[in-house]
Amino acid sequence: MSSTNALYPGATLGIIGLDRNGSTLITAAKRAGFNVGVYVDHAQPILTKQADFTISGAYNNQEKLTMFAQTCDAIIYANDLIDSSVLRYLSRDAYLPQGVNALEIVQDRLMERAFLDQINVNVAPYVTVISLDDVYQSIDSIGYPAILKPIQRGIGEQSMRIVKQSDITRAADFINAGTYLLESWIDHTAEYTMLAATDGENVQVFPAIELMLNADEQLLGVKTPANLSADISREMERIVTSVAENLQYRGVFRVDFYVTATGNLYVHGIEPGLSTYGSVFDYATNVSQTEQLLRAIAGMPLFEVQTLQPTVMMLARVAQRAALQRQWLLKDNWHYRFFTEVREDPQAVAGFVWAVGKSSLEELQHQIEDTEVWNEKASTDSNLAPDQQ
Secondary structure (H helix, E strand, C coil): CCHHHCCCCCCEEEEECCCCCHHHHHHHHHHCCCEEEEEECCCCHHHHCCCCEEEECCCCCHHHHHHHHHHCCEEEECCCCCCHHHHHHHCCCCCCCCCCHHHHHHCEHHHHHHHHHHCCCCCCCEEEECCHHHHHHHHHHHCCCEEEEECECCCCCCCEEECCHHHHHHHHHHCCCCCEEEEECCCCCEEEEEEEEECCCCEEECCCEEEEECCCCCEEEEEECCCCCHHHHHHHHHHHHHHHHHCCCCEEEEEEEEECCCCCEEEEEEEECCCCHHHHHHHHECCCHHHHHHHHHHCCCCCCCCECCCEEEEEEEHHHHHHHHHHHCCCCCEEEEECCCCCCCCCCEEEEEEECCCCCHHHHHHHHHHHCCCCCCCCCCCCCCHHHC
16 A cells, blocks of 8 residues: 555544444554544444444435545445445545455355456356246256345345255245346355455465354354365465455455365355454454454554464354353353344344363363353344354
8 A cells, every 4th residue: 555545543534334343343443543433324322432423324325425435534344235336435535445346246246256257266056047937947057956146245135045946936926126146055064264354465364264053054153273174274275365366455354165075165255344253363363353454454564364372252142141141250261242232132143252262172162062052053044144143
């Protein structure tokens, strides 16, 4: 980054798209010496009172977006759920260190697949469909099971799994106007993700993370460093580095992977911005995802990532709060973060719990399993991807 685009203490950093990582991001930005402004489309009083100022308005309110842009020295998005057109509009009056290109790519599944094809990585076979007839005609080439997804990724989207031909008739109510992606379901034994930070030139890759899911594909937690073969680990890092070099992006992002029983590696998707998964590095490495993001967008040199200790991070749901209160008084190697704004749904994520201080992930997992806090089978919100649950 040139010195003309560098951000120094005293600059005003605008943040849009606050989620459960919002409080951590605001705190880190203020600790770095930035004045912080936030733009929200609905009231978030607990989060926004941490900021120096808040502008509240719809994402299509051009007057308020312009006011926000003209008040900030730079604007960043905290997650990839903000419509790229909003960022494109803000870029008329404000500096966006992350750019808009990455957001436009990942919010359009067809563009994302084309990008991944371009950098020569393995993705699930897919076709585009616009009608029920297209599904019938394409299913033989895709095979069963298959997943039907809208091209545009966003809040509230739904996917449909097609296991047999009779399932296709249900897609008549699912397919509305627009284009959909019909994608092969990859039978896999494990899911992983790998985070990286890039300043547009240099790349720093975090250790691989393994996702911990229950039988309903609900996210229970994540652990790092993942136990992977050297070949798979090197290939993951090669892919992540290639994404960083071609995405025209500055900041933190992650690449999600499937690994099959035969050891084949598939890329599942790309996510720019902070993520739930990446919060595991608050205790696992010498630098957090939040600090790397701020260094990348401010023009500071990135930290060289070093693993400090094996770490398991579990999602604490509302239904588990009482059980966790008992562990609060017992565990001397657990860290906690509980959110202040949580809907009273038993499956809503109420916070994170980090288990550290043991010599191996196996020891940490045994300790967690012995508490039985996460042993109960939980219901799944099928509208949410694991990282949004």
